[in-house]
Amino acid sequence: MPVITISDLGDPRLADYAHATDVALKNARRSEAGREHGLYLAESLLVLERALRAGHVPRSVLALGASEHEAVAALAAAGHDEVPVFVGPGELLAELTGYILHRGLIASMHRPALPHPEALLAGTGTGGTAATATTAPRRIVVIENVVDPTNVGAIFRSAGAIGADAVLVTPRCSDPFYRRAIRVSMGTVLQVPWTRTGEWHELAPLLREHGFHTAALALTPDAVSLRDFEAHLPEKIALVLGAEGEGLTPEAIAAADTVVQIPMLHGIDSLNVAAASAVAMWAVSRER
Template sequence: MDLIPIDDPADPRLADYRDLTDVALRRALEPAGGLYIAESAKVIGRALAAGHRPRSLMVQEKWTADAAALLAAHPGVPVYVVSATVAESTAGYAVHRGALAAMHRPELPSLEETVADARRVVILEDIVDHTNVGAMFRGAAGLGADAVLIGPRCADPLYRRSVRVSMGTVFQVPWTRLPDWPAAGELLHAAGLHLAALALTPDAVPLDAFASDPPRRLALMLGAEGDGLSRRALEAADTIVTIPMSGGVDSLNVAAASAVALWALRPRGRARRG
Protein backbone atom coordinates (compact mmCIF):
# COMPACT_ATOMS: atom_id res chain seq x y z
CA MET A 1 0.00 0.00 0.00
CA ASP A 2 1.35 3.39 -1.02
CA LEU A 3 0.92 5.72 2.00
CA ILE A 4 1.48 9.40 1.13
CA PRO A 5 1.29 11.94 3.98
CA ILE A 6 -0.16 15.31 2.91
CA ASP A 7 -0.49 18.34 5.18
CA ASP A 8 -1.72 20.95 2.69
CA PRO A 9 -5.39 20.91 1.57
CA ALA A 10 -4.30 22.75 -1.60
CA ASP A 11 -2.03 19.88 -2.64
CA PRO A 12 -2.90 19.03 -6.29
CA ARG A 13 -2.96 15.32 -5.47
CA LEU A 14 -6.16 15.96 -3.48
CA ALA A 15 -7.90 17.58 -6.46
CA ASP A 16 -10.45 14.77 -6.82
CA TYR A 17 -11.66 15.50 -3.29
CA ARG A 18 -11.48 19.28 -3.48
CA ASP A 19 -11.75 20.86 -6.89
CA LEU A 20 -14.71 19.04 -8.40
CA THR A 21 -18.35 18.98 -7.39
CA ASP A 22 -20.22 15.68 -7.68
CA VAL A 23 -21.70 16.80 -11.00
CA ALA A 24 -18.27 17.72 -12.31
CA LEU A 25 -16.84 14.40 -11.13
CA ARG A 26 -19.52 12.57 -13.11
CA ARG A 27 -18.83 14.59 -16.24
CA ALA A 28 -15.04 14.61 -16.01
CA LEU A 29 -13.38 13.62 -19.26
CA GLU A 30 -10.32 12.29 -17.46
CA PRO A 31 -10.43 9.58 -16.35
CA ALA A 32 -12.83 8.26 -18.97
CA GLY A 33 -16.30 7.77 -17.52
CA GLY A 34 -15.79 10.14 -14.60
CA LEU A 35 -15.53 9.55 -10.86
CA TYR A 36 -17.63 9.44 -7.75
CA ILE A 37 -16.73 9.76 -4.07
CA ALA A 38 -17.41 6.93 -1.58
CA GLU A 39 -17.34 7.72 2.14
CA SER A 40 -16.54 5.34 5.06
CA ALA A 41 -14.80 1.98 5.13
CA LYS A 42 -18.10 0.10 4.92
CA VAL A 43 -19.30 1.93 1.82
CA ILE A 44 -15.88 1.76 0.14
CA GLY A 45 -15.77 -1.97 0.88
CA ARG A 46 -19.15 -2.51 -0.75
CA ALA A 47 -18.07 -0.54 -3.81
CA LEU A 48 -14.92 -2.65 -4.14
CA ALA A 49 -16.91 -5.87 -3.62
CA ALA A 50 -19.16 -4.79 -6.50
CA GLY A 51 -16.11 -4.58 -8.75
CA HIS A 52 -15.68 -0.80 -8.79
CA ARG A 53 -12.10 0.42 -9.25
CA PRO A 54 -10.49 2.86 -6.81
CA ARG A 55 -8.40 5.78 -8.08
CA SER A 56 -7.17 6.88 -4.63
CA LEU A 57 -8.10 7.06 -0.95
CA MET A 58 -7.89 9.99 1.45
CA VAL A 59 -7.79 8.80 5.06
CA GLN A 60 -6.91 10.01 8.51
CA GLU A 61 -3.96 8.25 10.13
CA LYS A 62 -6.05 6.12 12.49
CA TRP A 63 -7.82 4.61 9.45
CA THR A 64 -4.70 3.41 7.62
CA ALA A 65 -5.15 -0.19 8.81
CA ASP A 66 -8.67 -0.22 7.39
CA ALA A 67 -7.33 1.24 4.14
CA ALA A 68 -4.73 -1.54 3.95
CA ALA A 69 -7.42 -4.18 4.35
CA LEU A 70 -9.65 -2.55 1.75
CA LEU A 71 -6.87 -2.28 -0.83
CA ALA A 72 -5.36 -5.74 -0.38
CA ALA A 73 -6.48 -6.66 -3.90
CA HIS A 74 -5.59 -3.23 -5.35
CA PRO A 75 -1.84 -2.72 -4.95
CA GLY A 76 -0.44 0.59 -6.11
CA VAL A 77 -3.52 2.68 -5.35
CA PRO A 78 -2.29 5.84 -3.56
CA VAL A 79 -3.54 6.44 -0.03
CA TYR A 80 -3.29 10.09 1.00
CA VAL A 81 -2.92 10.33 4.79
CA VAL A 82 -4.22 13.60 6.19
CA SER A 83 -5.25 15.16 9.49
CA ALA A 84 -8.90 15.70 10.36
CA THR A 85 -8.40 19.43 9.71
CA VAL A 86 -6.95 18.85 6.23
CA ALA A 87 -9.71 16.36 5.42
CA GLU A 88 -12.41 18.87 6.36
CA SER A 89 -10.70 21.74 4.53
CA THR A 90 -10.36 19.61 1.41
CA ALA A 91 -13.80 18.02 1.33
CA GLY A 92 -15.68 21.05 2.62
CA TYR A 93 -17.35 19.16 5.45
CA ALA A 94 -16.36 17.15 8.53
CA VAL A 95 -15.30 13.66 7.42
CA HIS A 96 -16.52 11.86 10.55
CA ARG A 97 -16.03 8.35 9.17
CA GLY A 98 -12.38 8.90 8.43
CA ALA A 99 -12.05 7.73 4.84
CA LEU A 100 -12.98 8.93 1.36
CA ALA A 101 -12.26 7.15 -1.90
CA ALA A 102 -12.27 8.52 -5.43
CA MET A 103 -13.79 5.70 -7.47
CA HIS A 104 -14.01 5.19 -11.22
CA ARG A 105 -17.61 5.16 -12.43
CA PRO A 106 -18.53 1.79 -13.95
CA GLU A 107 -20.29 1.56 -17.29
CA LEU A 108 -24.01 1.15 -16.75
CA PRO A 109 -25.60 -2.09 -18.00
CA SER A 110 -28.41 -2.13 -20.54
CA LEU A 111 -32.01 -2.10 -19.37
CA GLU A 112 -32.52 -5.59 -20.79
CA GLU A 113 -29.56 -6.96 -18.83
CA THR A 114 -30.62 -5.21 -15.64
CA VAL A 115 -34.17 -6.62 -15.57
CA ALA A 116 -33.58 -9.96 -17.32
CA ASP A 117 -34.45 -12.14 -14.31
CA ALA A 118 -36.09 -9.53 -12.11
CA ARG A 119 -39.40 -10.20 -10.38
CA ARG A 120 -39.56 -6.86 -8.56
CA VAL A 121 -38.21 -3.64 -10.05
CA VAL A 122 -38.40 -0.09 -8.67
CA ILE A 123 -38.63 2.85 -11.10
CA LEU A 124 -37.69 6.34 -9.88
CA GLU A 125 -39.00 9.16 -12.05
CA ASP A 126 -37.69 12.72 -11.52
CA ILE A 127 -36.78 12.14 -7.86
CA VAL A 128 -34.20 14.87 -7.37
CA ASP A 129 -33.62 14.62 -3.62
CA HIS A 130 -30.44 12.60 -3.07
CA THR A 131 -31.52 11.53 0.41
CA ASN A 132 -34.71 10.01 -0.97
CA VAL A 133 -32.78 8.23 -3.72
CA GLY A 134 -30.38 6.72 -1.19
CA ALA A 135 -33.21 5.69 1.14
CA MET A 136 -35.10 4.06 -1.74
CA PHE A 137 -32.05 2.03 -2.73
CA ARG A 138 -31.67 0.88 0.86
CA GLY A 139 -35.33 -0.11 0.95
CA ALA A 140 -35.02 -1.88 -2.39
CA ALA A 141 -32.06 -3.91 -1.10
CA GLY A 142 -33.65 -4.72 2.24
CA LEU A 143 -37.09 -5.58 0.89
CA GLY A 144 -36.07 -7.82 -1.98
CA ALA A 145 -36.24 -5.67 -5.12
CA ASP A 146 -34.12 -7.15 -7.90
CA ALA A 147 -33.32 -3.91 -9.74
CA VAL A 148 -33.79 -0.14 -9.72
CA LEU A 149 -34.35 1.93 -12.86
CA ILE A 150 -33.98 5.70 -12.80
CA GLY A 151 -35.39 8.25 -15.22
CA PRO A 152 -33.31 10.78 -17.17
CA ARG A 153 -33.89 13.58 -14.63
CA CYS A 154 -33.57 11.49 -11.47
CA ALA A 155 -30.80 12.36 -9.01
CA ASP A 156 -27.55 10.46 -9.30
CA PRO A 157 -27.41 7.31 -7.10
CA LEU A 158 -23.62 7.72 -6.92
CA TYR A 159 -23.83 11.24 -5.51
CA ARG A 160 -22.01 11.20 -2.16
CA ARG A 161 -25.15 11.76 -0.06
CA SER A 162 -27.13 9.10 -1.95
CA VAL A 163 -24.36 6.56 -1.41
CA ARG A 164 -24.06 7.44 2.28
CA VAL A 165 -27.82 7.29 2.99
CA SER A 166 -28.10 4.00 1.09
CA MET A 167 -25.35 2.52 3.30
CA GLY A 168 -23.64 1.38 0.12
CA THR A 169 -26.62 -0.58 -1.21
CA VAL A 170 -26.40 1.43 -4.46
CA PHE A 171 -23.57 -1.04 -5.19
CA GLN A 172 -25.67 -4.04 -4.19
CA VAL A 173 -28.85 -3.57 -6.25
CA PRO A 174 -28.44 -3.65 -10.06
CA TRP A 175 -29.52 -0.36 -11.62
CA THR A 176 -29.39 1.62 -14.82
CA ARG A 177 -31.03 4.65 -16.44
CA LEU A 178 -34.23 4.57 -18.44
CA PRO A 179 -34.94 6.58 -21.57
CA ASP A 180 -37.86 8.98 -21.39
CA TRP A 181 -41.50 7.98 -21.84
CA PRO A 182 -43.03 6.50 -23.96
CA ALA A 183 -39.86 4.67 -25.06
CA ALA A 184 -39.27 3.50 -21.50
CA GLY A 185 -42.71 1.93 -21.29
CA GLU A 186 -42.23 0.10 -24.57
CA LEU A 187 -38.92 -1.38 -23.40
CA LEU A 188 -40.31 -2.40 -20.02
CA HIS A 189 -43.36 -4.08 -21.52
CA ALA A 190 -41.14 -5.85 -24.06
CA ALA A 191 -39.14 -7.17 -21.10
CA GLY A 192 -42.33 -8.71 -19.70
CA LEU A 193 -42.89 -6.35 -16.76
CA HIS A 194 -46.28 -5.26 -15.45
CA LEU A 195 -46.07 -1.52 -14.67
CA ALA A 196 -47.76 -0.48 -11.43
CA ALA A 197 -47.78 3.28 -10.79
CA LEU A 198 -48.06 4.48 -7.20
CA ALA A 199 -50.30 7.54 -7.47
CA LEU A 200 -53.37 9.34 -6.12
CA THR A 201 -56.07 9.00 -8.79
CA PRO A 202 -59.81 8.30 -8.49
CA ASP A 203 -59.48 4.94 -10.25
CA ALA A 204 -56.44 3.72 -8.28
CA VAL A 205 -56.53 0.20 -6.82
CA PRO A 206 -55.85 -0.02 -3.05
CA LEU A 207 -52.44 -1.53 -2.39
CA ASP A 208 -53.77 -4.34 -0.22
CA ALA A 209 -56.20 -5.43 -2.95
CA PHE A 210 -53.48 -5.35 -5.61
CA ALA A 211 -51.04 -7.20 -3.33
CA SER A 212 -53.52 -10.03 -2.73
CA ASP A 213 -52.78 -11.43 -6.21
CA PRO A 214 -49.88 -9.50 -7.78
CA PRO A 215 -48.26 -10.05 -11.16
CA ARG A 216 -45.26 -12.38 -11.15
CA ARG A 217 -42.96 -9.74 -12.68
CA LEU A 218 -43.71 -6.22 -11.55
CA ALA A 219 -42.16 -2.76 -11.86
CA LEU A 220 -43.27 -0.29 -9.20
CA MET A 221 -43.24 3.31 -10.49
CA LEU A 222 -42.71 6.24 -8.11
CA GLY A 223 -42.54 9.96 -8.82
CA ALA A 224 -41.16 13.09 -7.18
CA GLU A 225 -42.43 14.59 -3.94
CA GLY A 226 -45.40 16.87 -4.57
CA ASP A 227 -45.79 16.44 -8.31
CA GLY A 228 -45.86 12.64 -8.32
CA LEU A 229 -45.59 10.68 -11.55
CA SER A 230 -45.84 12.49 -14.85
CA ARG A 231 -48.84 12.13 -17.13
CA ARG A 232 -46.76 10.13 -19.62
CA ALA A 233 -45.65 7.74 -16.90
CA LEU A 234 -49.24 7.18 -15.80
CA GLU A 235 -50.26 6.56 -19.41
CA ALA A 236 -47.61 3.82 -19.64
CA ALA A 237 -48.82 2.10 -16.45
CA ASP A 238 -50.86 -1.11 -16.53
CA THR A 239 -52.29 -0.48 -13.04
CA ILE A 240 -52.45 2.56 -10.78
CA VAL A 241 -52.09 1.68 -7.12
CA THR A 242 -52.59 3.78 -4.00
CA ILE A 243 -51.74 3.31 -0.31
CA PRO A 244 -54.93 3.95 1.69
CA MET A 245 -54.26 6.63 4.31
CA SER A 246 -55.99 7.89 7.45
CA GLY A 247 -55.71 10.77 9.90
CA GLY A 248 -56.19 13.39 7.23
CA VAL A 249 -52.85 12.49 5.58
CA ASP A 250 -53.03 12.10 1.81
CA SER A 251 -49.65 10.46 1.16
CA LEU A 252 -46.30 9.34 2.55
CA ASN A 253 -42.79 10.51 1.79
CA VAL A 254 -41.77 8.78 -1.45
CA ALA A 255 -39.07 6.68 0.23
CA ALA A 256 -41.51 5.52 2.91
CA ALA A 257 -44.17 4.80 0.28
CA SER A 258 -41.74 2.68 -1.75
CA ALA A 259 -40.85 0.63 1.35
CA VAL A 260 -44.52 0.03 2.23
CA ALA A 261 -45.34 -1.01 -1.33
CA LEU A 262 -42.29 -3.28 -1.68
CA TRP A 263 -43.15 -5.05 1.55
CA ALA A 264 -46.74 -5.58 0.49
CA LEU A 265 -45.74 -6.74 -3.00
CA ARG A 266 -42.81 -8.99 -2.05
CA PRO A 267 -42.86 -12.27 -4.04
CA ARG A 268 -44.44 -15.15 -2.12
CA GLY A 269 -46.25 -18.28 -3.09
CA ARG A 270 -47.97 -18.50 -6.46
CA ALA A 271 -48.57 -15.38 -8.55
CA ARG A 272 -51.29 -14.85 -11.08
CA ARG A 273 -49.67 -13.40 -14.23
CA GLY A 274 -46.52 -14.33 -16.08
Protein backbone atom coordinates in the same frame (compact mmCIF):
# COMPACT_ATOMS: atom_id res chain seq x y z
CA MET B 1 0.81 0.19 -0.83
CA PRO B 2 1.73 3.91 -0.85
CA VAL B 3 0.61 5.71 2.31
CA ILE B 4 1.22 9.42 1.81
CA THR B 5 1.12 12.03 4.54
CA ILE B 6 -0.43 15.21 3.16
CA SER B 7 1.87 18.21 3.33
CA ASP B 8 0.57 20.30 0.45
CA LEU B 9 -3.13 20.75 -0.27
CA GLY B 10 -2.17 21.82 -3.78
CA ASP B 11 -0.98 18.31 -4.64
CA PRO B 12 -2.80 17.53 -7.92
CA ARG B 13 -3.45 13.97 -6.71
CA LEU B 14 -5.86 15.46 -4.15
CA ALA B 15 -7.95 17.27 -6.75
CA ASP B 16 -10.73 14.64 -6.53
CA TYR B 17 -11.39 15.75 -2.94
CA ALA B 18 -10.75 19.50 -3.15
CA HIS B 19 -14.31 20.85 -2.74
CA ALA B 20 -15.26 18.75 -5.77
CA THR B 21 -18.97 18.73 -6.61
CA ASP B 22 -20.81 15.57 -7.59
CA VAL B 23 -21.42 17.02 -11.04
CA ALA B 24 -17.74 17.81 -11.55
CA LEU B 25 -16.76 14.29 -10.50
CA LYS B 26 -19.38 12.76 -12.79
CA ASN B 27 -18.08 14.78 -15.72
CA ALA B 28 -14.44 14.01 -14.99
CA ARG B 29 -12.77 12.10 -17.78
CA ARG B 30 -9.56 10.21 -17.16
CA SER B 31 -7.06 9.02 -19.73
CA GLU B 32 -6.69 5.52 -18.30
CA ALA B 33 -8.13 2.85 -20.59
CA GLY B 34 -11.61 1.83 -19.55
CA ARG B 35 -11.91 4.62 -16.95
CA GLU B 36 -13.83 7.14 -18.99
CA HIS B 37 -17.15 7.31 -17.13
CA GLY B 38 -16.20 9.84 -14.46
CA LEU B 39 -15.72 9.45 -10.71
CA TYR B 40 -17.75 9.19 -7.52
CA LEU B 41 -16.90 9.38 -3.82
CA ALA B 42 -17.41 6.41 -1.47
CA GLU B 43 -17.68 7.63 2.12
CA SER B 44 -16.90 5.26 5.03
CA LEU B 45 -15.18 1.88 5.25
CA LEU B 46 -18.49 0.04 4.79
CA VAL B 47 -19.25 1.81 1.51
CA LEU B 48 -15.68 1.36 0.26
CA GLU B 49 -15.83 -2.37 0.98
CA ARG B 50 -19.16 -2.69 -0.82
CA ALA B 51 -17.78 -0.80 -3.81
CA LEU B 52 -14.75 -3.06 -3.94
CA ARG B 53 -16.90 -6.20 -3.68
CA ALA B 54 -18.97 -4.88 -6.59
CA GLY B 55 -15.82 -4.74 -8.68
CA HIS B 56 -15.47 -0.96 -8.75
CA VAL B 57 -11.96 0.39 -9.21
CA PRO B 58 -10.51 2.83 -6.64
CA ARG B 59 -8.41 5.81 -7.67
CA SER B 60 -7.25 6.87 -4.19
CA VAL B 61 -8.36 7.03 -0.56
CA LEU B 62 -8.32 9.92 1.91
CA ALA B 63 -8.12 8.63 5.49
CA LEU B 64 -8.23 10.10 8.96
CA GLY B 65 -6.35 8.59 11.92
CA ALA B 66 -6.89 4.86 12.49
CA SER B 67 -8.94 4.65 9.30
CA GLU B 68 -5.64 4.54 7.43
CA HIS B 69 -5.09 0.91 8.51
CA GLU B 70 -8.67 -0.07 7.65
CA ALA B 71 -8.34 1.46 4.19
CA VAL B 72 -5.01 -0.31 3.56
CA ALA B 73 -6.48 -3.64 4.65
CA ALA B 74 -9.60 -3.23 2.49
CA LEU B 75 -7.60 -2.29 -0.60
CA ALA B 76 -5.12 -5.13 -0.08
CA ALA B 77 -7.93 -7.68 0.33
CA ALA B 78 -9.40 -6.51 -2.99
CA GLY B 79 -6.05 -6.68 -4.78
CA HIS B 80 -5.51 -2.92 -5.12
CA ASP B 81 -2.11 -2.63 -3.48
CA GLU B 82 -1.07 0.16 -5.83
CA VAL B 83 -3.79 2.61 -4.79
CA PRO B 84 -2.46 5.56 -2.76
CA VAL B 85 -3.89 6.28 0.70
CA PHE B 86 -3.55 9.93 1.72
CA VAL B 87 -3.54 10.68 5.45
CA GLY B 88 -3.57 13.83 7.55
CA PRO B 89 -5.13 15.52 10.58
CA GLY B 90 -8.85 16.20 10.61
CA GLU B 91 -8.52 19.97 10.38
CA LEU B 92 -6.38 19.72 7.25
CA LEU B 93 -8.66 17.18 5.58
CA ALA B 94 -11.70 19.35 6.35
CA GLU B 95 -9.93 22.31 4.75
CA LEU B 96 -9.29 20.17 1.68
CA THR B 97 -12.77 18.70 1.27
CA GLY B 98 -14.98 21.36 2.80
CA TYR B 99 -16.52 18.98 5.36
CA ILE B 100 -15.47 16.90 8.37
CA LEU B 101 -14.75 13.24 7.69
CA HIS B 102 -17.06 11.90 10.38
CA ARG B 103 -16.86 8.41 8.87
CA GLY B 104 -13.07 8.27 8.87
CA LEU B 105 -12.32 7.91 5.19
CA ILE B 106 -13.51 8.73 1.70
CA ALA B 107 -12.42 7.10 -1.53
CA SER B 108 -12.35 8.38 -5.09
CA MET B 109 -13.77 5.62 -7.30
CA HIS B 110 -14.05 5.18 -11.05
CA ARG B 111 -17.68 5.03 -12.15
CA PRO B 112 -18.58 1.78 -13.89
CA ALA B 113 -20.30 1.80 -17.25
CA LEU B 114 -24.05 1.35 -16.90
CA PRO B 115 -25.72 -1.35 -18.97
CA HIS B 116 -28.45 -0.84 -21.52
CA PRO B 117 -31.90 -1.19 -19.91
CA GLU B 118 -32.62 -4.09 -22.26
CA ALA B 119 -29.65 -6.01 -20.86
CA LEU B 120 -30.66 -5.30 -17.28
CA LEU B 121 -34.26 -6.46 -17.76
CA ALA B 122 -33.11 -9.54 -19.65
CA GLY B 123 -30.73 -10.48 -16.84
CA THR B 124 -27.57 -10.20 -18.91
CA GLY B 125 -26.00 -7.18 -17.21
CA THR B 126 -26.08 -5.40 -13.85
CA GLY B 127 -25.82 -1.65 -13.34
CA GLY B 128 -23.90 -0.38 -10.35
CA THR B 129 -22.06 -3.71 -10.04
CA ALA B 130 -19.69 -5.77 -12.16
CA ALA B 131 -21.17 -6.56 -15.59
CA THR B 132 -21.87 -10.25 -15.02
CA ALA B 133 -24.87 -12.34 -15.99
CA THR B 134 -27.73 -12.55 -13.52
CA THR B 135 -31.22 -14.00 -13.44
CA ALA B 136 -33.91 -11.93 -15.11
CA PRO B 137 -35.54 -9.60 -12.54
CA ARG B 138 -39.16 -10.10 -11.45
CA ARG B 139 -39.54 -7.13 -9.10
CA ILE B 140 -38.13 -3.78 -10.20
CA VAL B 141 -38.51 -0.15 -9.14
CA VAL B 142 -38.72 2.77 -11.55
CA ILE B 143 -37.74 6.11 -9.97
CA GLU B 144 -39.20 8.96 -12.01
CA ASN B 145 -37.77 12.46 -11.61
CA VAL B 146 -36.93 12.19 -7.88
CA VAL B 147 -34.47 15.04 -7.51
CA ASP B 148 -33.50 14.74 -3.83
CA PRO B 149 -30.45 12.43 -3.54
CA THR B 150 -31.47 11.63 0.06
CA ASN B 151 -34.72 10.12 -1.18
CA VAL B 152 -32.95 8.30 -4.01
CA GLY B 153 -30.51 6.78 -1.52
CA ALA B 154 -33.32 5.77 0.85
CA ILE B 155 -35.23 4.09 -2.00
CA PHE B 156 -32.13 2.10 -2.94
CA ARG B 157 -31.64 1.06 0.68
CA SER B 158 -35.21 -0.28 0.77
CA ALA B 159 -34.67 -2.01 -2.56
CA GLY B 160 -31.58 -3.74 -1.22
CA ALA B 161 -33.12 -4.66 2.13
CA ILE B 162 -36.58 -5.74 1.01
CA GLY B 163 -35.70 -7.36 -2.26
CA ALA B 164 -36.16 -5.42 -5.49
CA ASP B 165 -34.15 -7.12 -8.23
CA ALA B 166 -33.25 -3.93 -10.11
CA VAL B 167 -33.89 -0.19 -10.28
CA LEU B 168 -34.48 1.97 -13.35
CA VAL B 169 -33.82 5.70 -13.10
CA THR B 170 -35.42 8.20 -15.49
CA PRO B 171 -33.40 10.93 -17.23
CA ARG B 172 -34.35 13.75 -14.82
CA CYS B 173 -33.86 11.74 -11.63
CA SER B 174 -31.00 12.58 -9.27
CA ASP B 175 -27.82 10.57 -9.82
CA PRO B 176 -27.60 7.50 -7.54
CA PHE B 177 -23.81 7.92 -7.51
CA TYR B 178 -24.00 11.31 -5.79
CA ARG B 179 -22.20 11.23 -2.45
CA ARG B 180 -25.33 11.85 -0.36
CA ALA B 181 -27.32 9.18 -2.20
CA ILE B 182 -24.56 6.62 -1.67
CA ARG B 183 -24.20 7.57 2.00
CA VAL B 184 -27.94 7.42 2.75
CA SER B 185 -28.23 4.10 0.93
CA MET B 186 -25.42 2.67 3.10
CA GLY B 187 -23.73 1.59 -0.12
CA THR B 188 -26.67 -0.39 -1.49
CA VAL B 189 -26.54 1.84 -4.59
CA LEU B 190 -23.38 -0.14 -5.31
CA GLN B 191 -25.12 -3.50 -4.82
CA VAL B 192 -28.58 -3.24 -6.38
CA PRO B 193 -28.49 -3.55 -10.20
CA TRP B 194 -29.60 -0.29 -11.84
CA THR B 195 -29.31 1.84 -14.92
CA ARG B 196 -30.69 4.96 -16.64
CA THR B 197 -33.68 4.68 -18.93
CA GLY B 198 -35.14 6.73 -21.73
CA GLU B 199 -38.44 8.59 -21.57
CA TRP B 200 -41.76 6.76 -21.28
CA HIS B 201 -42.26 6.36 -25.02
CA GLU B 202 -39.16 4.13 -24.88
CA LEU B 203 -39.55 2.68 -21.39
CA ALA B 204 -43.19 1.57 -21.52
CA PRO B 205 -42.75 -0.72 -24.56
CA LEU B 206 -39.57 -2.13 -23.04
CA LEU B 207 -41.34 -3.06 -19.80
CA ARG B 208 -44.19 -4.68 -21.74
CA GLU B 209 -41.75 -6.58 -23.93
CA HIS B 210 -40.17 -8.13 -20.83
CA GLY B 211 -43.51 -9.06 -19.32
CA PHE B 212 -43.73 -6.47 -16.53
CA HIS B 213 -47.03 -5.31 -15.06
CA THR B 214 -46.47 -1.61 -14.39
CA ALA B 215 -47.93 -0.46 -11.06
CA ALA B 216 -47.77 3.30 -10.56
CA LEU B 217 -48.11 4.73 -7.06
CA ALA B 218 -50.40 7.75 -7.45
CA LEU B 219 -53.59 9.34 -6.15
CA THR B 220 -56.06 9.07 -9.01
CA PRO B 221 -59.82 8.40 -8.95
CA ASP B 222 -59.33 4.91 -10.40
CA ALA B 223 -56.42 3.90 -8.11
CA VAL B 224 -56.81 0.54 -6.37
CA SER B 225 -55.77 -0.14 -2.80
CA LEU B 226 -52.35 -1.70 -2.30
CA ARG B 227 -54.12 -4.29 -0.12
CA ASP B 228 -56.26 -5.35 -3.07
CA PHE B 229 -53.34 -5.29 -5.48
CA GLU B 230 -51.16 -7.52 -3.32
CA ALA B 231 -53.93 -10.10 -3.04
CA HIS B 232 -53.44 -11.05 -6.71
CA LEU B 233 -49.87 -10.18 -7.63
CA PRO B 234 -48.69 -10.41 -11.23
CA GLU B 235 -45.63 -12.55 -11.93
CA LYS B 236 -43.43 -9.55 -12.82
CA ILE B 237 -44.01 -6.08 -11.38
CA ALA B 238 -42.48 -2.67 -12.06
CA LEU B 239 -43.27 -0.27 -9.21
CA VAL B 240 -43.19 3.34 -10.40
CA LEU B 241 -42.43 6.09 -7.88
CA GLY B 242 -42.78 9.79 -8.62
CA ALA B 243 -41.13 13.05 -7.68
CA GLU B 244 -41.61 14.79 -4.36
CA GLY B 245 -44.57 17.16 -4.48
CA GLU B 246 -45.56 16.76 -8.13
CA GLY B 247 -45.89 12.99 -8.07
CA LEU B 248 -45.86 10.96 -11.25
CA THR B 249 -46.07 12.60 -14.65
CA PRO B 250 -49.15 12.06 -16.84
CA GLU B 251 -46.97 9.96 -19.14
CA ALA B 252 -46.07 7.60 -16.29
CA ILE B 253 -49.70 7.22 -15.22
CA ALA B 254 -50.81 6.64 -18.81
CA ALA B 255 -48.19 3.90 -19.17
CA ALA B 256 -49.36 2.08 -16.01
CA ASP B 257 -51.33 -1.15 -16.12
CA THR B 258 -52.60 -0.40 -12.60
CA VAL B 259 -52.53 2.75 -10.48
CA VAL B 260 -52.05 1.84 -6.83
CA GLN B 261 -52.44 3.87 -3.64
CA ILE B 262 -51.41 3.04 -0.08
CA PRO B 263 -54.38 3.09 2.34
CA MET B 264 -54.07 5.99 4.81
CA LEU B 265 -55.66 7.10 8.08
CA HIS B 266 -56.47 10.44 9.72
CA GLY B 267 -56.98 12.31 6.48
CA ILE B 268 -53.37 11.90 5.35
CA ASP B 269 -53.22 11.22 1.62
CA SER B 270 -49.59 10.29 0.98
CA LEU B 271 -46.16 9.39 2.35
CA ASN B 272 -42.71 10.64 1.54
CA VAL B 273 -41.58 8.86 -1.64
CA ALA B 274 -38.87 6.90 0.19
CA ALA B 275 -41.31 5.70 2.84
CA ALA B 276 -43.88 4.84 0.17
CA SER B 277 -41.27 2.81 -1.71
CA ALA B 278 -40.55 0.69 1.36
CA VAL B 279 -44.25 0.01 2.02
CA ALA B 280 -44.96 -0.89 -1.61
CA MET B 281 -41.88 -3.07 -2.00
CA TRP B 282 -42.76 -4.94 1.18
CA ALA B 283 -46.28 -5.56 -0.09
CA VAL B 284 -45.14 -7.09 -3.39
CA SER B 285 -42.00 -8.81 -2.16
CA ARG B 286 -41.64 -12.52 -2.92
CA GLU B 287 -39.40 -13.01 0.12
CA ARG B 288 -41.83 -12.23 2.98
